[in-house]
Amino acid sequence: MTLTPVRPELAGTGLQSGLHDALNDREAFARHQESNLRPDVVRELGRRIEEAGVEYIYYALPTIGSRMVAKMVPANHFRRNLAKGIAFHRTALSDLQNDRYGNLIGGGIEAREFWALPEPDTFVVLPWDTSVARIFCTAYEPPHLPEVGGRPLAVDTRSLLIRSHEAFTARTGFEVRSGTEPEMTWEGPGLDVVKKPGTSPAYQVENLERMRPIYKQLVTYAKAMGLDMIEGDYEDDGQLELNWMYDRVENTADRLVTYRQICKQVAREFGVTASFMPKPYNGQMGNGCHHNLSLWDGDTNVTEDAGRVELHISQTARHALGGLLAHAPGTMAVMASTVNSYKRFWDAGQFAPSLANWGLDSRGCLVRISANGRMEYRVPDAAVNPYLSHTLILASMEDGLDRRLDPGLPDDGAGVAAAGGQLPLTLGDAVEAFAADSYLTGVLPADLVAIYTQLKQEEWARYCGAITEWERDMYWETIP
Numbered sequence: 001m002t003l004t005p006v007r008p009e010l011a012g013t014g015l016q017s018g019l020h021d022a023l024n025d026r027e028a029f030a031r032h033q034e035s036n037l038r039p040d041v042v043r044e045l046g047r048r049i050e051e052a053g054v055e056y057i058y059y060a061l062p063t064i065g066s067r068m069v070a071k072m073v074p075a076n077h078f079r080r081n082l083a084k085g086i087a088f089h090r091t092a093l094s095d096l097q098n099d100r101y102g103n104l105i106g107g108g109i110e111a112r113e114f115w116a117l118p119e120p121d122t123f124v125v126l127p128w129d130t131s132v133a134r135i136f137c138t139a140y141e142p143p144h145l146p147e148v149g150g151r152p153l154a155v156d157t158r159s160l161l162i163r164s165h166e167a168f169t170a171r172t173g174f175e176v177r178s179g180t181e182p183e184m185t186w187e188g189p190g191l192d193v194v195k196k197p198g199t200s201p202a203y204q205v206e207n208l209e210r211m212r213p214i215y216k217q218l219v220t221y222a223k224a225m226g227l228d229m230i231e232g233d234y235e236d237d238g239q240l241e242l243n244w245m246y247d248r249v250e251n252t253a254d255r256l257v258t259y260r261q262i263c264k265q266v267a268r269e270f271g272v273t274a275s276f277m278p279k280p281y282n283g284q285m286g287n288g289c290h291h292n293l294s295l296w297d298g299d300t301n302v303t304e305d306a307g308r309v310e311l312h313i314s315q316t317a318r319h320a321l322g323g324l325l326a327h328a329p330g331t332m333a334v335m336a337s338t339v340n341s342y343k344r345f346w347d348a349g350q351f352a353p354s355l356a357n358w359g360l361d362s363r364g365c366l367v368r369i370s371a372n373g374r375m376e377y378r379v380p381d382a383a384v385n386p387y388l389s390h391t392l393i394l395a396s397m398e399d400g401l402d403r404r405l406d407p408g409l410p411d412d413g414a415g416v417a418a419a420g421g422q423l424p425l426t427l428g429d430a431v432e433a434f435a436a437d438s439y440l441t442g443v444l445p446a447d448l449v450a451i452y453t454q455l456k457q458e459e460w461a462r463y464c465g466a467i468t469e470w471e472r473d474m475y476w477e478t479i480p
Helices: 015-023 028-036 039-052 075-084 090-094 157-172 205-210 212-224 249-270 315-326 328-335 340-346 386-403 427-436 438-443 446-464 469-475
Strands: 056-062 068-074 086-089 113-118 132-140 175-187 229-234 239-244 273-275 289-297 358-360 367-370 374-377
Touching: 028 039, 028 075, 028 113, 028 132, 039 075, 056 075, 056 113, 056 157, 068 075, 068 086, 075 113, 086 090, 090 113, 132 157, 157 175, 157 249, 157 386, 175 249, 175 386, 205 212, 205 229, 212 229, 212 239, 212 249, 239 249, 249 273, 249 386, 289 315, 289 386, 315 328, 315 367, 315 374, 315 386, 328 386, 328 427, 328 438, 328 446, 340 427, 386 438, 427 438, 427 446
Parallel strands: 056 132, 358 367
Antiparallel strands: 056 068, 086 113, 113 132, 175 239, 175 273, 175 289, 229 239, 289 374, 367 374
């Protein structure tokens, strides 16, 4: 085993320096605004709005917790919004979450607003109501503020991923592509599960047929919103997984949050509920969101060696994998971001890895090397913020490439030691591991690290103080 411990002295170099330079760029807002106001851009967006008959536009961006926040504006004001954007209270991106004392995390009630400029190329019409469209925005410090005005907002995780990938490619020469596998659980009338006792309902056509009206509507809407849908299956009780074609990590992240929006809409239409809760039931599979990763040099997938047919990864990919394993404990607070996420790792036999290991086509490992030249990172669950998860993946891979980390031997089930050791098994431990990984916390903007840590510490503290039904069952009548 030749993995090198995480080195604090790496902070301030490589990816970190590039990102911090970008965050200090006070001309960023002005350049974005100037691009928005080019005559061809204004003309094209106006044409698309008119041809689609759009009357309202959601100006949207994801929060730290991967929810979407937006403002609705009548479409006839699109020129004004291209120039001035939309203003939000700063704590909107920290989910407007209070701490236990009633204070808004991320700046409090007195926090300054931020300005969000739309990105015209992300304009898309909602297929369930074509009078409404959505457009993603990038967040900035308001230009009038002294010292910081015009800078990209540090807690805008979507913008952070875009900048991170640009910086990663500039230094390594590689592009990272990703395909996610979002699982979710559906409940409601007509969705009863068919299975024999002691068996799984996975892949059974009868269960898939019961979901047919739902998956057909999901695919129809997804294709209309730009997702290239490729396959889907029924997995555990009420659990449906639909996949779309892999792409650059920032495109995949946008499509995942779009897919979630589609799922909620379809659930409303059918009078059922759709949940991305990571572990809805004991004894059944959790809702994962595996990230399938590959490194590309132009049109060449360098994750595998050309001409070889056996299951393997290239030396370049081994170094990237070494970085993924080395930083796996520190990334857990993002990959498994809720209290409920960790119930996946305590329910035996449910395919959720608890060690930082890797294997060849092994679904029990953190990273599974599968066919078609990809590394399947198996910890992320259905609640993940895909912008943050992919940003940490990029950082981990770059560290592995820079230091030429060796992931060691693949785990063959015969007791090979895990390269990165034991993964945290509670959210509280995960937050501590995140804070202890000075490389990862050095890569992310300081404001983002502080707010994300506070949000997760708050969630863990609220859980630790909650009285559960399990405790009532265990202790109400059994003590002493």
